[in-house]
Amino acid sequence: xxxxxxxxxxxxxxxxxxxxxxxxxxxxxxxxxxxxxxxxxxxxxxxxxxxxxxxxxxxxxxxxxxxxxxxxxxxxxxxxxxxxxxxxxxxxxxxxxxxxxxxxxxxxxxxxxxxxxxxxxxxxxxxxxxxxxxxxxxxxxxxxxxxxxxxxxxxxxxxxxxxxxxxxxxxxxxxxxxxxxxxxxxxxxxxxxxxxxxxxxxxxxxxxxxxxxxxxxxxxxxxxxxxxxxxxxxxxxxxxxxxxxxxxxxxxxxxxxxxxxxxxxxxxxxxxxxxxxxxxxxxxxxxxxxxxxxxxxxx
Numbered sequence: 001x002x003x004x005x006x007x008x009x010x011x012x013x014x015x016x017x018x019x020x021x022x023x024x025x026x027x028x029x030x031x032x033x034x035x036x037x038x039x040x041x042x043x044x045x046x047x048x049x050x051x052x053x054x055x056x057x058x059x060x061x062x063x064x065x066x067x068x069x070x071x072x073x074x075x076x077x078x079x080x081x082x083x084x085x086x087x088x089x090x091x092x093x094x095x096x097x098x099x100x101x102x103x104x105x106x107x108x109x110x111x112x113x114x115x116x117x118x119x120x121x122x123x124x125x126x127x128x129x130x131x132x133x134x135x136x137x138x139x140x141x142x143x144x145x146x147x148x149x150x151x152x153x154x155x156x157x158x159x160x161x162x163x164x165x166x167x168x169x170x171x172x173x174x175x176x177x178x179x180x181x182x183x184x185x186x187x188x189x190x191x192x193x194x195x196x197x198x199x200x201x202x203x204x205x206x207x208x209x210x211x212x213x214x215x216x217x218x219x220x221x222x223x224x225x226x227x228x229x230x231x232x233x234x235x236x237x238x239x240x241x242x243x244x245x246x247x248x249x250x251x252x253x254x255x256x257x258x259x260x261x262x263x264x265x266x267x268x269x270x271x272x273x274x275x276x277x278x279x280x281x282x283x284x285x286x287x288x289x290x291x292x293x294x295x296x297x298x299x
Contacts, residue, residue, distance in 0.1 A: 076203025
């Protein structure tokens with residue numbers, strides 16, 4: 001019975017942990033820790049298992065996030081969230097798709113752990129301030145203030161984008177064709193003038209240490225990378241990651257890098273290139289995500 005309740009809500013619990021941590025590996029660690037705590041509880045004494053599990057996962061995620069923040073401040077180059085392969089259905093939920101997008105996950109990194117937890121639980125999952133207070137150990141009035149501050153911070157930095165669709169995948173296909181043909185103007189025509197390209201090699205493989213901005217600069221950068229990295233042995237696959245259209249670059253069957261595309265108004269506004277092998281070793285696993293039933297839960 002205990003295991004059944006945890007299994008029933010696992011997708012929801014993983015989604016909460018991932019959005020709070022930006023790492024699938026860390027989210028899985030939190031779920032393992034939370035399951036051990038849950039299995040030690042007499043299920044008959046828990047009136048609302050989902051509420052109890054959300055509270056446990058939130059608290060474990062907060063503890064984990066505070067522990068890893070120092071490591072991320074020392075990260076070599078630009079840090080990007082660990083990408084997760086998502087089902088097409090994620091793109092049909094606009095709130096969920098945006099909440100796991102690379103751009104918003106980067107914004108969430110700039111919040112304090114408590115601000116991040118409050119924003120995720122309230123703005124993404126729809127929980128009330130009172131319900132969240134029980135999970136983060138604050139008063140309802142304090143949570144309300146934190147929510148207002150976090151929302152204002154996010155809104156000032158959030159980027160608009162279109163979830164994965166046939167239209168966005170077509171733009172990605174045209175981008176890859178222009179890249180293979182070495183057409184710099186073709187690339188520029190597909191990108192917004194203020195496009196941003198961010199790479200994450202984690203100091204373990206070659207990658208740009210700083211963001212590249214502007215469609216001319218990004219086009220030159222992309223063509224430079226293509227000349228040195230794409231060979232006859234490279235296979236390119238289309239996929240969906242974090243609710244965004246993406247391209248997988250495999251060399252001799254091994255994933256070398258992954259690029260997720262942020263698209264708005266039929267132009268590419270952001271490219272997120274993952275090369276850190278630590279973040280790509282489980283990239284084939286499709287992650288079911290869930291925002292729950294979107295109804296109040298009782299603390």
